[in-house]
Amino acid sequence: MKKRNWLVLLLSVLIMSAILIACGESDSSSENSGETEEETETTESAETDTEEETAGNEEVEEEGTGESTIEFLSMLTGGTSGTYYPLGGEMASIISDATGVQTDALSSNASADNVVALQNGEAELAFVQTDVMDNAVQGINAFDGNPVDNVQAIGSLYPETIQIVTKKDAGITSVEDLAGKKVSVGAPGSGTYINAEQILEIHDMSMDDIEAQNLDFSESTGGIQDGNIDAAFITSGTPTGAVEGLAATVDVAIVPIEEDKIDALIEQYPFYAKDTIAAGTYGLEEDVITVAVLAMLAVTDNIPEDLGYEMTKAIYENAEPMAHDKSSYITIDSALDGIGIELHPGAKKYFDEQGVTQE
Template sequence: MRKKGAFLSVAMLLVLALFLTACGDKKTDSKEKDSSKGDTPKLMQMLTGGTSGTYYPLGGQMAKIISDETGIQTDSVSSNASADNVISLANGEADIAFVQTDVIANAIEGTNAFEGKKVDNVQALGSLYPETIQIVTTEKSGIKSVEDLKGKTVSVGAPGSGTYINAEQILEIYGMTMDDIKPQNLDFGESTGGIQDGTINAAFITAGTPTGAVEGLTASAKVSIVPIDKEKVDALVEKYPYYAEDTVEAGTYGLKEDVQTVAVLAMLAVRDDLSEDAVYKITKAIYENPDKIKHDKAKFIKPESGLDGIGIDLHPGAKKYFDEKGVEMK
C-alpha cells in the first residue's frame, strides 16, 4: 500500500510540474493573444518605401502617432515599396505597411506580379491619398508624349514596386511594351539622379506630389511631366478601375501648366492576425490625428475618404472604426 501511495504521489507531482511549465511558457509569450481575436503586439514594424519618396517621411510620422496614441511601439523602416511590402506582410515579417490599391488588389487576386503567389492573409486598414503616376523628364530631353519614350532609357521603378506595373499598363494602353523602351529598375532617387547626369531619359514615378526626389531635380534642370491623353486615361480607367484621372498642378516642380495624368491610391494594409482591438486603435489614431502630420498629403487623410479605392477585405478593427464614423465601402 505504501508503494502504491508513493507512486501516486510522484505521478501527481509530475502532472503538477508539467502544468506549471505550460503556464510559465504562456507568460513568456511576447504578444497578448486571444485565439478568437488575433494578436495585440507590443512592438510593430511599419514598412514604408524608398527614402526619397512620400511613404518614408509619412510613415515616420504615422509610426510616432501610433506609438503615442495606442502605446504600441511602432518603428517605420524603408523598403522597396508596395509589392515587396505585401510579401513581407504575408510572410509575417512586418505588421503594417504602405501599399498601392492596385498592387494589393493584384496580390489578393494572384495576378500580374503575384501570378502564382496569391496572398490571403493581408487586409486593408484604409486609404490615404492619391498616388500620382508622374512620367518625369526634362524640357531639353525633347520627350513630349508617351510615344516619344520609344527607344529611350526609362526608369520603371525599383524591383518589387508598384511603379513597374503602372508603367507596364500605361505603355500597354499606348500599344507599347517594355520591349519598346530600355527599362531600368531604379528607385526614385536613382531615377532623378540618372535624369540629372544623363544616363536615363525619363522615369515613371508613382507617388504623392510633390515628390521629394523630383523637387530635388528642379535645382539643376527644368522638369517636364509627360501628359497622358484624355482618351488613354479613359481607356486605362475602364480596363483597370483602380485608376482615376488626376492632374499635376501648375506650379508643382515649376510647371507652367496643369499636366493630365492618372493616379492610384496609397493605403495601409495589415496582417489579418492582428487583433480587432489593436487595429481599431491604430485606425483611430491615424484618421483622427492628421494635424500632427507635417506633409502636404495630410489634407487627404480623413475618415470620409478612408475607404476610397479599397477593393479587398477590410480588417474587422478598421471596419469597427469606419462603422462608428458612418463610412461604408463604395
C-alpha cells in the same frame, strides 16, 4: 484448608488481572482506531485541498494563455526620397503614442515587396498601392500563382500620381516619345513598374519598346540629372521629394497622358483615376493631366482587433497635425476609396462607428 483458601485467592487475583488487562487493550485499540480515522480524514482533506488548489492553478493558467501582448510593430514604407517614408515616420509616431506599441517606419522597395513581406510575416504594417494590393489578392501580375490571403486593409490615404518625369529640353512630350529611350520603371514587381507596364500597354507599347532601367526614385532623378537616362516613371504623391530635388537643378517636364488614353486605362483598370499636377509644382508653367492610384495602409490579419481599432482611430483622427502635404488627403470620408480587399476587423469597427461603409 489454609493452603486451599490461598490457592483460591491467588486464582481470583489472576482472573481479575486477566480481565483488567483485556479491558485495557480493548480501550487502547478503540482509541488508536479513532486516531487513525481522524488522521485519514485529515489526509483526505489535505489531498482534496491540494486537488482544488491545483485545479485553481490550472484555471489561472488557462485564463492566461491568450495571445501575447504585441510590443513592437514594423511599418514598411518606401524609398527615403519618396512620399511613403516621411509620411510613414509621422504615422508611426502617432501610432506609438496612441497605442503604447512601439512602431518603427522602415524604408523598403515599396508596394509589391511590402506585400510579400507582410505575406511572409516579416512586418505587420505597410504602405501599398491599391492596385498592387488588388493584384496580390487576385494572384495576378507580380503575384501570379501566389495569391495573398493574410493581409487586410486599414484604409486608403491619398492619391499617388503617376509622374513621367523628364528634362524640359529632352524632346519627350508624349508617352509614345519614350520609344527607344532609357526609361526608369522602378524595381520589377513594384507598383511603379506595374503602372509603367499598364500605361505603355494602353499606348500599344511594352517594356520591349524602351530601354527599361530598374532604379529607385533618387537613382531615377539622379540619372536624369546626369544624362544617364532620359525619363522615369515615378508613382508617388506630389510633390515628390526626389523630383523637387531634380527641379532645383534642371528644368523639369512631366509627360501628360491624353484624355482618350486615360479613359481606356480606367475602363480596363478601374483602380486608376484621372489626376492633375498643378502648375507651379516643380516649376511647371501649366497643369499636367495624368492618372493616379491610391496609397493605402495594409496590415497582417494576426493583429488583434482592439489594436487595429486603436491604430485606425489614431491615424484618421490625427492626420491634420501631420507636417506632410499629403496629410490633408487622409480623411474618414475618403478612407475606403479604392479599397477592394477585406478590412481589418478593428478598422471596420471604427469606420462603422463613423458611419462609413465599404462599397
